[in-house]
Amino acid sequence: MRHTISVLVENKFGVLARVAGLFSARGYNIASLAVSETLDPQISYMTIVVEAKDAKVLEQINKQLNKLIDVITVTDFTNKEYLDRELVLAKINYAPKDKSKLETIFNKFVGKIIYHKADVAIIEAVGDQHQIGELLNELDKFGIKELVRTGKLAISN
Amino acid sequence: MVGARILLESLKKEGVEVIFGYPGGQVLPIFDQLYDFGLKLILTRHEQGAAHAADGFSRATGKVGVCLATSGPGATNLVTGIATAYMDSIPMVAITGQVGTHLIGNDAFQEADVTGITRPVTKHNFLVKDVKDLARTIAEAFYIASSGRPGPVLVDIPLDVQRADTEFIWPEKVNIRSYQPTYSGHPGQIKKAAKLISNSKKPIIYAGGGVITSGAALELKELAEKLQAPVTTTFMGLGGFSGAHKLFLGMLGMHGTAYANHAVMESDLIIAVGARFDDRVTGRLDDFAPGAKVVHIDIDPSSISKNVRVDVPIVGDAKNILLELIKEIKKSPDTTEWLRTVENWKKKHPLTYKDDSAMIKPQYILEQLWDLTKGDAVICTEVGQSQMWACQWYQYLTPRTFISSGGLGTMGFGFPAAMGAKIGRPEKEVFNIAGDGSIQMNIQELATCVANKINVKVLIFNNGFLGMVRQWQELFYKKRYSYTPITSPDYVLLAQSYGAVGMCVTKKSEVRAALQKAIETQNTVFIDFRIEPEENVYPMVPSGQAINKMIEGLA
Ligand SMILES: Cc1cc2nc3c(=O)[nH]c(=O)nc-3n(C[C@H](O)[C@H](O)[C@H](O)COP(=O)(O)OP(=O)(O)OC[C@H]3O[C@@H](n4cnc5c(N)ncnc54)[C@H](O)[C@@H]3O)c2cc1C
Ligand SMILES: Cc1ncc(C[n+]2csc(CCOP(=O)(O)OP(=O)(O)O)c2C)c(N)n1
Numbered sequence: 001m002r003h004t005i006s007v008l009v010e011n012k013f014g015v016l017a018r019v020a021g022l023f024s025a026r027g028y029n030i031a032s033l034a035v036s037e038t039l040d041p042q043i044s045y046m047t048i049v050v051e052a053k054d055a056k057v058l059e060q061i062n063k064q065l066n067k068l069i070d071v072i073t074v075t076d077f078t079n080k081e082y083l084d085r086e087l088v089l090a091k092i093n094y095a096p097k098d099k100s101k102l103e104t105i106f107n108k109f110v111g112k113i114i115y116h117k118a119d120v121a122i123i124e125a126v127g128d129q130h131q132i133g134e135l136l137n138e139l140d141k142f143g144i145k146e147l148v149r150t151g152k153l154a155i156s157n
Numbered sequence: 158m159v160g161a162r163i164l165l166e167s168l169k170k171e172g173v174e175v176i177f178g179y180p181g182g183q184v185l186p187i188f189d190q191l192y193d194f195g196l197k198l199i200l201t202r203h204e205q206g207a208a209h210a211a212d213g214f215s216r217a218t219g220k221v222g223v224c225l226a227t228s229g230p231g232a233t234n235l236v237t238g239i240a241t242a243y244m245d246s247i248p249m250v251a252i253t254g255q256v257g258t259h260l261i262g263n264d265a266f267q268e269a270d271v272t273g274i275t276r277p278v279t280k281h282n283f284l285v286k287d288v289k290d291l292a293r294t295i296a297e298a299f300y301i302a303s304s305g306r307p308g309p310v311l312v313d314i315p316l317d318v319q320r321a322d323t324e325f326i327w328p329e330k331v332n333i334r335s336y337q338p339t340y341s342g343h344p345g346q347i348k349k350a351a352k353l354i355s356n357s358k359k360p361i362i363y364a365g366g367g368v369i370t371s372g373a374a375l376e377l378k379e380l381a382e383k384l385q386a387p388v389t390t391t392f393m394g395l396g397g398f399s400g401a402h403k404l405f406l407g408m409l410g411m412h413g414t415a416y417a418n419h420a421v422m423e424s425d426l427i428i429a430v431g432a433r434f435d436d437r438v439t440g441r442l443d444d445f446a447p448g449a450k451v452v453h454i455d456i457d458p459s460s461i462s463k464n465v466r467v468d469v470p471i472v473g474d475a476k477n478i479l480l481e482l483i484k485e486i487k488k489s490p491d492t493t494e495w496l497r498t499v500e501n502w503k504k505k506h507p508l509t510y511k512d513d514s515a516m517i518k519p520q521y522i523l524e525q526l527w528d529l530t531k532g533d534a535v536i537c538t539e540v541g542q543s544q545m546w547a548c549q550w551y552q553y554l555t556p557r558t559f560i561s562s563g564g565l566g567t568m569g570f571g572f573p574a575a576m577g578a579k580i581g582r583p584e585k586e587v588f589n590i591a592g593d594g595s596i597q598m599n600i601q602e603l604a605t606c607v608a609n610k611i612n613v614k615v616l617i618f619n620n621g622f623l624g625m626v627r628q629w630q631e632l633f634y635k636k637r638y639s640y641t642p643i644t645s646p647d648y649v650l651l652a653q654s655y656g657a658v659g660m661c662v663t664k665k666s667e668v669r670a671a672l673q674k675a676i677e678t679q680n681t682v683f684i685d686f687r688i689e690p691e692e693n694v695y696p697m698v699p700s701g702q703a704i705n706k707m708i709e710g711l712a
């Protein structure tokens with residue numbers, strides 16, 4: 001099962017390698033990882049989505065993260081209230097006649113066209129996992145040529 | 158003050174009196190300062206030796222061991238030693254030189270990404286890019302290495318940082334906001350544990366290396382006596398509880414005593430103190446102590462419920478928690494019946510071996526060593542059968558008298574570690590119980606011993622085999638001894654050529670006298686004991702089996 005964890009870390013040289021190394025050394029899978037500075041430039045915020053086969057693995061992931069010297073706090077969002085968003089950019093096959101079709105889609109689902117030329121359009125969408133999933137299903141019908149995603153960002157509410 | 162000098166001043170502030178190291182191009186400024194600074198450096202003959210010596214020094218004294226090496230090959234030679242210390246939670250600070258900051262990442266001469274290489278085998282590591290950070294980094298390195306669950310910390314210092322000039326400002330206090338180890342146990346948890354203990358009928362104390370780290374041996378003894386509960390220790394816990402105490406069952410696990418294993422399996426309450434339920438201890442996890450509740454005292458939350466389900470976890474320092482727990486236990490369980498059962502196991506499955514009238518049995522050497530020293534010695538070991546016999550056939554009475562690589566099982570550890578131990582505890586007789594395979598891995602340290610008059614006594618259990626591997630081949634690979642017979646040099650001549658004393662003992666009748674002579678000799682001594690070549694270590698739990706499914710061998 002996938003779990004969302006946020007980690008506040010000291011914004012120091014090598015800290016990303018430490019976190020990534022912890023996962024690879026113990027055979028844990030990272031589904032996505034997003035990192036950025038916080039209000040305090042000395043602290044970075046990571047949102048990590050992990051694959052954990054059971055509660056014991058998840059518990060170890062939390063404990064091992066906490067054990068890293070540069071980790072300030074670990075929040076496991078499993079069973080907690082939080083909001084999450086992901087930004088995706090999708091390059092799809094496009095013909096001018098598709099424009100209205102796409103607009104109906106965007107009335108129902110998240111997303112907008114941020115660029116197009118003769119045969120391709122780039123769609124930008126921000127939403128939670130469910131919304132992004134729905135949108136991608138729709139876009140699939142046009143043919144997605146390329147897809148980039150930021151990975152999940154999560155914040156407690 | 159230049160960085161190199163700041164480093165040495167910082168080490169002095171930390172109370173360091175001796176470091177183990179080896180020079181090279183990227184640590185020249187540091188060695189230049191060492192020339193007349195008044196801090197002793199033991200020049201080993203291999204950086205691996207320096208790392209193990211710093212580790213052995215730490216294990217023998219409880220202080221932080223320090224080793225120093227140059228960049229590139231010097232630093233990579235430390236890695237096995239750092240990993241060995243990491244696996245056994247030994248506080249150590251490793252200092253490495255690095256190429257100048259402007260060259261980092263350039264594939265410069267003798268450049269290696271040492272912080273990258275050692276990241277998974279250190280508790281933490283640092284690359285110091287600015288000389289202004291140096292003193293604080295050293296203070297943090299010592300603090301991290303020695304607090305909480307200890308471990309090795311590496312500090313990589315580029316050449317230009319060693320040369321750069323700044324004011325020396327020593328931070329009197331270290332505070333790392335992201336690192337706050339827990340020392341005192343949660344009172345509610347301690348109460349819960351006390352209740353479980355009072356209601357138990359067949360409690361057993363399972364103590365590990367954490368008891369030694371914590372300095373909790375006295376409290377452990379008090380708890381055991383108060384409860385009248387039998388005590389078993391892990392390999393790392395040997396010495397944490399007196400090997401001569403009537404409640405002691407010896408080591409448990411793969412090569413533990415049969416009675417310790419039976420007692421754990423049949424117990425209804427395991428009180429784990431500073432032990433991490435290693436797979437060598439638990440055997441097949443699904444079958445481990447099926448009827449037991451578990452109280453687990455450990456300073457590292459990640460040790461708890463990692464392998465074995467725990468009923469009452471108590472995070473904190475063992476000594477603190479034991480003190481509280483002892484106060485909290487209002488009623489001791491009645492263990493008379495339980496102790497009788499345990500006593501029966503002891504009688505039915507004693508540790509034994511088949512002695513021989515002429516052939517030297519390894520167990521016999523250890524019995525004689527015990528008889529001559531009565532526990533007043535530091536016993537270091539290499540890895541293999543000889544190591545396991547040293548766990549079984551010598552009684553460790555006090556903490557820090559048994560020094561051995563447990564988690565990594567590093568052959569070549571024992572001799573340099575003994576060297577470090579002897580420097581830390583010069584008043585003690587220090588022995589290294591060594592296999593003929595292992596001793597050949599860091600034998601160059603003979604030169605270090607002789608040059609510095611470090612009088613360690615190396616007892617080579619020469620069976621002509623990589624014996625532990627041969628034993629597995631005998632039992633599980635149809636006696637196909639693939640590349641396990643091994644030759645040795647003439648250890649007597651070898652020792653002599655280095656200026657040490659060598660002896661060769663081929664007869665049982667000469668064992669005791671040789672040991673006696675080694676003890677009396679004011680020099681490094683190698684004794685080449687020609688032991689029974691195919692003696693096995695028993696009991697033995699085949700890997701992946703429940704720990705009460707032992708092969709008890711000849712016994
Ligand atoms: C050939 C070979 C065979 C072996 N066979 C056996 C065997 O039969 N039996 C056996 O037991 N081992 C055996 N070992 C050793 C084994 O591999 C492990 O090293 C050992 O079992 C670990 O001991 P430990 O659980 O005490 O943990 P350690 O590695 O000593 O860990 C200490 C634990 O205590 C905690 N701790 C540290 N400081 C404190 C503190 N202040 N307060 C509270 N807790 C603290 C730590 O967090 C950690 O969880 C063998 C090794 C080799 C090489
Ligand atoms: C550095 C290293 N390499 C390989 C091993 C695997 N190994 C474990 S025990 C052993 C044999 C040790 O032989 P020896 O030192 O002669 O001791 P004996 O078992 O014969 O007493 C080997 C090869 C190891 N533990 N460490």
Ligand SMILES: [Mg+2]
Pocket residue numbers: 592593594618619620621622623624
């Ligand atoms: Mg051998």
